[in-house]
Amino acid sequence: MPTPGATEPDERPAAAAAPSLRERKRAAAKARVVDVAIALFSERGYNAVSVAEICQAADVAQRSFFRYFPAKEDVLLEPVREMADRMQAALAQAPPELSDAEALDGALRTLARYMLDDWERLAPYFRVVQETTAVRASPVVQLADRERAMADLLHARHHRGGSADWHTRLLVARAVAAYRVWLDELRTTTVEEPLAHLDRILAAP
Numbered sequence: 001m002p003t004p005g006a007t008e009p010d011e012r013p014a015a016a017a018a019p020s021l022r023e024r025k026r027a028a029a030k031a032r033v034v035d036v037a038i039a040l041f042s043e044r045g046y047n048a049v050s051v052a053e054i055c056q057a058a059d060v061a062q063r064s065f066f067r068y069f070p071a072k073e074d075v076l077l078e079p080v081r082e083m084a085d086r087m088q089a090a091l092a093q094a095p096p097e098l099s100d101a102e103a104l105d106g107a108l109r110t111l112a113r114y115m116l117d118d119w120e121r122l123a124p125y126f127r128v129v130q131e132t133t134a135v136r137a138s139p140v141v142q143l144a145d146r147e148r149a150m151a152d153l154l155h156a157r158h159h160r161g162g163s164a165d166w167h168t169r170l171l172v173a174r175a176v177a178a179y180r181v182w183l184d185e186l187r188t189t190t191v192e193e194p195l196a197h198l199d200r201i202l203a204a205p
Contacts, residue, residue: 030068030078033058035121037075042124046076046132076132079125084146087111091153100154100168104175105202112182112198126187147172178202 019027036058040049051072055062069075090110094103115122151164151172164172182198191197 026068029060029064033060033065033068034075034078037072038079038121038125038128041076041128041132046128076125076129079122083111083115086114088146088150088153091150094157096157100157100171101175103154103157104150104172105199108175108179108202109195109198111179112195115183116194123187126183130187147176150176175202178204 033054037049037054040054040057049072051062051065054072054075055065058065069078087107087110090107091103094106098106148164148169151169154168154172155162155164178201179198182194182201185191185197186194
C-alpha cells in the first residue's frame with residue numbers, strides 16, 4: 001500500500017529518445033523518395049512508373065531505395081503507415097482521465113488536423129490510391145491491420161496485461177469507419193469546416 005501523500009509512479013511509456021542525425025537524414029531521404037514517387041504516379045499512373053525512374057527523379061541509388069522499401073507498392077503505403085503511427089501515438093499519449101471514446105475521438109482529430117495541414121501533399125496521394133486497385137485493396141491502406149493494436153492501446157489504459165475485448169474493438173472499428181467516411185467526403189466533395197464535420201460524423205448514432 002502506498003504511503004499517504006506519496007505520488008504514484010507514472011506508468012505511461014517514457015518518451016522516445018530523439019532521433020540521431022543519421023536517423024533524421026535517412027528519414028528525410030525516405031520522405032523525399034515518397035514525395036517524388038507520388039508526384040510521378042499522379043502524373044503518369046502508378047503502373048507506368050518504374051523503380052528506376054523513381055530513383056533517377058529522387059537522385060537515390062536503387063540499393064538505397066530497396067533499403068527503404070521492399071517493393072514499389074510500399075512507397076505508396078508509406079503515408080498510411082505514417083498516419084497510423086500518428087494515430088497510435090496520440091492514443092498512447094491521451095490523458096488517463098479521458099474515456100476510451102474521448103481518447104479515440106481526440107486521436108482522430110489529431111490525425112485529421114495533420115492531414116488538413118498537409119492536404120496539398122496528401123490530396124494527390126489519395127487520388128493515386130483511388131486509381132490503383134491493388135494498393136487500394138491492401139489492408140494497410142484500409143487501416144484494418146491497425147485496429148486491433150489501437151484497441152489494445154485503449155485496453156492498456158485501464159488494465160494490466162491481456163488484450164481488448166470485443167466492446168473496445170467494436171468502438172475502434174466504428175470510429176475508424178467513421179473517419180474513412182469523413183476522409184472520403186473530404187477527398188470527393190467541398191467540406192465546410194472539416195473538423196466540425198468530423199465531429200458530427202463521429203457523434204452519429
